[in-house]
Amino acid sequence: MFKHQFKYTLKTLFKSKSLIFWTYAFPIILGTFFYLAFSNIENSEKLDVIDIAVVETNEYNEDLVYVETFNRLSDDDNEDKMFNIKYVNEDKAKELLNKGKITGYFILKDKPSIYVKENGINETIFKSVVEEINNTKNMINTLSEEKIKGELIKGNQNIDYEKLYNEIISKINNYKSNIQNVSNDNLSYTMIEFYTLIAMACLNGAILSIIAINNVLPNMTGIGKRVGVSPVNKFKLILSSTLASYIVELLGLIILFIYTIFVLKVDYGSNLPLIILLALIGSFAGITLGILVATIFKLNDNAKTGILISFTMLGCFFSGMMGITMKYIIDKNIPIINKLNPANMITDGFYSLYYYDTLDRFYFNVISLLIFSGLMIIISFISLRGQKYDSI
Amino acid sequence: MTVFKGFLKILNKCKGIVIMYTVMLLFFGGFTISTSDENSVNFSEDKPDILIINNDENSGITKNLISYIKENSNIIKIDNDEEKINDALFYRDINYVIYIPKNYRIDFLDNKNPKIEIKKVNDYNSSYANMILEKYLKVANIYKSEIDNENILIEKINDTLDEDVNVNITEKQNKSSLERMTFYYNFCNYSLLASIIYIVCLILSSFKNEKISKRTIISSMNYKKYNRILLLSSMLFAVCLWILYVILSFILIGDTLITLNGLGYIINSFVFTICALVIALFIGNLVTNKNAINGIVNVVALGSSFLCGSFVPVEFLPDSVLTVAHIFPSYYFIQNNEMLEKIKITSFGDLSKLFPNILIMITFIVIFIVIINIISKNKRKIG
Numbered sequence: 001m002f003k004h005q006f007k008y009t010l011k012t013l014f015k016s017k018s019l020i021f022w023t024y025a026f027p028i029i030l031g032t033f034f035y036l037a038f039s040n041i042e043n044s045e046k047l048d049v050i051d052i053a054v055v056e057t058n059e060y061n062e063d064l065v066y067v068e069t070f071n072r073l074s075d076d077d078n079e080d081k082m083f084n085i086k087y088v089n090e091d092k093a094k095e096l097l098n099k100g101k102i103t104g105y106f107i108l109k110d111k112p113s114i115y116v117k118e119n120g121i122n123e124t125i126f127k128s129v130v131e132e133i134n135n136t137k138n139m140i141n142t143l144s145e146e147k148i149k150g151e152l153i154k155g156n157q158n159i160d161y162e163k164l165y166n167e168i169i170s171k172i173n174n175y176k177s178n179i180q181n182v183s184n185d186n187l188s189y190t191m192i193e194f195y196t197l198i199a200m201a202c203l204n205g206a207i208l209s210i211i212a213i214n215n216v217l218p219n220m221t222g223i224g225k226r227v228g229v230s231p232v233n234k235f236k237l238i239l240s241s242t243l244a245s246y247i248v249e250l251l252g253l254i255i256l257f258i259y260t261i262f263v264l265k266v267d268y269g270s271n272l273p274l275i276i277l278l279a280l281i282g283s284f285a286g287i288t289l290g291i292l293v294a295t296i297f298k299l300n301d302n303a304k305t306g307i308l309i310s311f312t313m314l315g316c317f318f319s320g321m322m323g324i325t326m327k328y329i330i331d332k333n334i335p336i337i338n339k340l341n342p343a344n345m346i347t348d349g350f351y352s353l354y355y356y357d358t359l360d361r362f363y364f365n366v367i368s369l370l371i372f373s374g375l376m377i378i379i380s381f382i383s384l385r386g387q388k389y390d391s392i
Numbered sequence: 393m394t395v396f397k398g399f400l401k402i403l404n405k406c407k408g409i410v411i412m413y414t415v416m417l418l419f420f421g422g423f424t425i426s427t428s429d430e431n432s433v434n435f436s437e438d439k440p441d442i443l444i445i446n447n448d449e450n451s452g453i454t455k456n457l458i459s460y461i462k463e464n465s466n467i468i469k470i471d472n473d474e475e476k477i478n479d480a481l482f483y484r485d486i487n488y489v490i491y492i493p494k495n496y497r498i499d500f501l502d503n504k505n506p507k508i509e510i511k512k513v514n515d516y517n518s519s520y521a522n523m524i525l526e527k528y529l530k531v532a533n534i535y536k537s538e539i540d541n542e543n544i545l546i547e548k549i550n551d552t553l554d555e556d557v558n559v560n561i562t563e564k565q566n567k568s569s570l571e572r573m574t575f576y577y578n579f580c581n582y583s584l585l586a587s588i589i590y591i592v593c594l595i596l597s598s599f600k601n602e603k604i605s606k607r608t609i610i611s612s613m614n615y616k617k618y619n620r621i622l623l624l625s626s627m628l629f630a631v632c633l634w635i636l637y638v639i640l641s642f643i644l645i646g647d648t649l650i651t652l653n654g655l656g657y658i659i660n661s662f663v664f665t666i667c668a669l670v671i672a673l674f675i676g677n678l679v680t681n682k683n684a685i686n687g688i689v690n691v692v693a694l695g696s697s698f699l700c701g702s703f704v705p706v707e708f709l710p711d712s713v714l715t716v717a718h719i720f721p722s723y724y725f726i727q728n729n730e731m732l733e734k735i736k737i738t739s740f741g742d743l744s745k746l747f748p749n750i751l752i753m754i755t756f757i758v759i760f761i762v763i764i765n766i767i768s769k770n771k772r773k774i775g
Contacts, residue, residue, distance in 0.1 A: 017683075026687070037713070047515075048516075116561060121516050122516075123435070131555065172530075175534055178505045179522075179529070327483070
């Protein structure tokens with residue numbers, strides 16, 4: 001009987017086009033949209049080479065610090081190239097700025113000035129660099145004064161100014177900062193979108209178990225009535241239907257994983273066994289959620305599916321599907337919501353595999369999912385147990 | 393009247409869908425990161441969000457370093473818990489973390505150039521934060537090699553760093569409300585498409601139910617009149633929805649709608665609404681299976697919204713995606729919205745700048761109407 005029920009549940013599920021669309025095709029389509037829309041976001045947030053103009057005045061050409069620094073910062077061979085510089089006269093610079101061809105232009109007359117069109121990060125960086133060049137000039141002056149003072153105090157009247165100047169310049173040029181970056185390399189936050197997608201796919205697997213369970217509930221379907229009067233162990237029936245829907249779901253998940261990893265290049269971290277573990281438990285949580293929805297609501301298929309999809313989408317919303325920041329806002333301010341949210345348990349599980357080296361957080365999520373599934377099963381069991389129908 | 397009544401009856405049944413998409417529009421389209429409204433003539437710098445974890449005593453050179461960073465950035469306060477810091481960094485709540493080591497001040501004064509650990513992401517704010525820190529450390533370390541007295545050192549550092557550059561802004565314009573308007577109308581692309589396609593398709597498929605259409609065909613009502621009423625009712629629904637969304641944009645964002653730029657948004661969105669309507673009629677004529685409608689709505693509405701820049705700002709989309717997006721009417725609708733954000737419209741003549749994109753949308757409308765006619769002509773026979 002177990003085999004029979006198992007086989008026919010598989011057949012029913014695979015034959016329903018809309019089921020297969022929502023559990024197999026939709027996550028893949030949505031993932032493709034995510035990929036197309038988000039693939040460039042992080043790149044466009046990186047610092048670009050900024051287009052600027054420098055007005056060539058006499059003061060500028062005589063000021064070696066400015067000339068050299070700007071040359072160095074616009075040198076194509078320089079790894080830290082910051083600017084594309086056009087050397088022009090003032091009118092041309094104004095024209096370029098008005099046409100939006102450059103972020104701003106620099107002019108050295110009496111005082112160094114820059115002209116920009118609006119506020120913004122490129123403008124800010126432009127300003128900051130000019131300030132830094134100015135600081136360097138300042139440092140040279142201050143250090144020269146100090147050195148000369150020192151020499152004079154020593155009683156040395158014959159100061160070699162050129163040597164002194166060169167010393168200072170080389171000191172400035174040879175300075176090496178001692179800053180060490182200790183952040184993790186895996187910082188791509190758009191990955192969260194794909195993790196919520198997996199979470200959605202896992203939880204939407206519940207639709208499968210809803211349909212499968214509805215087919216054995218006498219108060220739901222005609223098939224259920226016939227099954228209900230048959231002399232078969234009901235527990236076995238439910239077990240085999242559940243198992244069949246679990247397998248259908250896993251198959252969909254495998255396709256989704258293969259697609260996201262090889263086509264969309266989603267990075268799930270390097271710990272493959274744990275990724276598989278999370279996917280298995282996540283989809284199991286989905287299936288148990290479906291059993292619960294199928295057993296406690298006395299509604300038709302469509303209404304049950306509607307309830308489930310609203311729940312899943314709300315869960316995905318809190319775990320960042322419609323805006324990654326939402327997950328952070330909830331995690332930070334109302335953590336209890338996401339601690340109870342199965343979509344977030346799955347998303348956060350993948351996130352902790354991707355971003356963290358330690359596994360505490362991952363196991364916390366896995367255990368939460370197991371507790372969630374256990375609760376779903378217990379509640380469904382209680383509501384299903386000993387059901388009798390005098391009339392339907 | 394019977395047809396119209398039937399139309400309203402089904403509409404009433406699926407009002408939940410319309411409400412849902414409208415709420416989404418209010419939430420996502422109305423809620424944007426509040427850009428500063430100050431319309432000042434002075435240049436205001438962008439400030440990165442920095443977290444400083446100071447393990448040293450807060451005095452002398454350490455204190456001065458912190459106050460310099462504070463001046464040039466937004467200091468974010470987060471509990472000193474590594475997991476919370478890592479989360480905040482990942483979700484870009486902070487761009488940069490500076491860990492000042494223990495005994496920093498003493499080691500620094502000993503000329504040891506002590507190591508400072510940082511955490512950063514890869515965006516421009518982090519790069520800028522790095523520049524700020526590097527700038528300070530460079531000046532401080534170089535001066536340190538010449539000056540021994542800490543107080544004089546701090547004074548010299550501050551003097552040097554204080555030097556300001558003259559910044560002049562050539563354009564002064566308050567863009568923030570136009571930005572919000574564009575954001576709202578871009579999101580409208582999704583809400584309009586999804587709700588119009590969903591509702592119109594659902595209603596058409598109800599009327600196309602085999603039993604019902606057999607009854608209408610044998611009834612005395614002229615089929616042309618029947619089609620016309622159905623068409624007009626759909627149109628009425630679409631236009632009402634459009635009016636609702638325009639009113640909502642006025643409530644949410646306000647006066648900007650009464651300017652000529654605002655008129656641009658209104659005209660543009662009207663043309664797009666009609667466009668969405670003919671797309672809906674087209675799909676409604678092709679598909680009669682109610683279960684399939686849900687899938688198609690999601691794919692069409694989400695697809696054109698993702699690819700054309702309704703959810704993700706156009707400037708962040710890869711060029712290849714935008715090239716593909718040319719096949720959707722949404723692309724031209726959103727391009728016009730983006731244009732309205734960037735240029736100030738001062739006369740009615742200026743509105744003509746919107747015409748090329750509107751013309752393309754109208755072309756789409758005409759093409760779809762032709763196709764609808766061909767399809768419905770072929771589908772009139774029922775076996």
